[in-house]
Amino acid sequence: MLSELEVGESGILVALDLPAGVQNHLMYMGFVPEARVKALHRAPAGDPTVYAVDGIEVAIRRETAKSIRVEPVRTEMPVPSSAPSVSEDSMEELTSLYGAAR
């Protein structure tokens, strides 16, 4: 579950189990299967959490994140050969880009 990611952890999105309207909205924001999502910050009160996806940052409450299935990623992702040596953050963007394009 996306809600189970600790701050700093990443996951590959598997599927969304949400009402169609909400689900489409999230997908247009970049929450599509195979996208790489990283938990960035929690709000001071502990919820909602800010996730990085597809180069933007989106805040979602735990109750919604519970319905988004992710595959946790523990080790570093394989990097496409064309990518320059850049920071970890931009690699995420690249991998989510190429990951979704496969």
Add this chain to the structure above:
Amino acid sequence: MSDCCGPVAIELPPPPTGTKAAGELHTIALVGPPNSGKSTLFNRLTGLRQKVANYPGVTVEQRMGRMAGVGREDLVLIDLPGIYSLDPFSEDARVSVNVLEGHMPGTPKPDAILLVLDSLHLTRQLMLAAPVLALGLPTIVLLNMSDLMESRGGAIDPLKLAQELQAPVALVSATKGTGLQAVTMFLNRQGKKEELPKLMLPVIGNAQSTHRWAAQVSSRTGYRAPLSANATRRVDRVLLHPVWGPLFFLVVVFSVFEVVFSIGQPLSDGLQDWLGKFGTMGAALLPDGWIRSLVLDGGWKGVTSVLVFLPQILLLFLFIGLLEDSGYLARAALIADRVMRSIGLNGKAFIPLLSAYACAVPAIMATRTIENKRDRLATILVTPFMTCSARLPVYMLLIAAFVPNIAFAWGLIGLKTLVMLGLYVIGFLAALITARLLKSSVLKSSATPFILELPQYRMPTLRSIGIRLYDRGRVFVQQAGTVILCVTLALWVLANLPVHGGHRPDLEASFIGSLGHSIEPVIAPLGFNWKIGIGLLSSVLAREVMVGTMGTLYGADPATQSLSLQTALHHDLPLGGAIALMVFFAFALQCTSTIAVVRRETNGWKWPAIQFLYMLLLAYGAAFLTNHIVTAIWG
């Protein structure tokens, strides 16, 4: 309140409809996702010649302007709301589709589209390109923030992208104003009826297949996403920190009020001196008699007593603008989500509530981002409790007249600031408690998901802040020159009639005096005298009219004519009544513009009527208690 939403001076003649030559341009639509820099580009393309209105029947704001920024004054540019897709999920997208297809009454069908995409996140932004290009209108794709993308190591081949999309593509920077000649070229070419080849769209399907198409296009065109700005994340590590985050938030809010007071007040005093001298000098040119009295005591004193608050109102709008343009407002919504949830709303309701500190009318329009209808209605109903800038003149006047100049904490915190902050807090608490009551009774609903994009922090540009201040300032001055002028002139006439044997009556014996005395029994328990009663009646139009009315009434009374309004009030009103008056203003819904916008938003008179009565009863009850408590302790 109405000082921020009245009719705007620029009238755009409706572009000719019906017969027009093929390929001829009149109306251009600006389309783009939220946070793509669309508004900055709109300001760039139109300059100051813009007009804000509402689409009929819906809450979506419509911005239009002549494209003076690129030398095409003959063209009208429509700024459509920021949208992620053309899916009719949100009201913004429904309106956009209607406008683009020419189904929006009163808005001509656009002849061409400027599609703005943020080049920092092009893959996702391209998802909007597919449905927009599928509309079949001549379209140019503007890749905004291209300078930032390149400086951060990103890359794109615009020619390849143009081939993929079968539409011209240009790299632009709205903040720097570069690349806009492409817009001119595109528009000129449309005028020459040069037909572009029709695009065979690869996919128009669900979100997932659109995303797949967008990812393929961006990888085929050699798009390389730039390094993401780690600055934003580093800043957020502090600003969303469990301890520093909320602390910073409180410091921001407090310093706004402190600055509005400590910088705004001297400016305002200076303006008052200057306007007063100007009025006396001008009056000396008029013959002594009733005309001079009408112009000076009736019109000038009433209007200038409101005008002097312009510095404070501009400062407040400056801060709200800085918070919004820098991207901090979204963080504030995130921090506030927990509190908002406890009253049954979500963090998104916080953005309208915060912008209601400037004005409830745009704030009520901003509630459209709340997807759940009942949440939205609850937010609309509590928004007028937030202390809008129209209450500021009233508070400022009463605080300056009644609160002593005492400082605590080595002069850092003034008692005046604390009283002002207290008034803001009681308004906020009334909003929270009312929302809680509504959400646990008549407006109960299941929780809606809270999904909010946090934009990158940006340095607000002088230009966009300047345009905002110019707009607000102009409307405020216009209000003073029209509504408030009419009210104060009418009051002067009523205060000087009926004439007895060629002499003006005493103020008490005038028409306005007898009207005031007739409502005095109702307001006497609150500690108000009949002059305040007149002020309350006139302020139903808009809160700041109160100050103009007081200026005219005390100016027309020979006993107080020579005194400043502050001093006159100080001698005429007991302390209990003065504090009660501030409390009354904190709660009462005295603003016809707000009532009108609530009626439009809720499609009927039921909710605005309930809201008005509820707020009036609360204001009366609270003012009654305040008067008796203050009088018992200090009286």
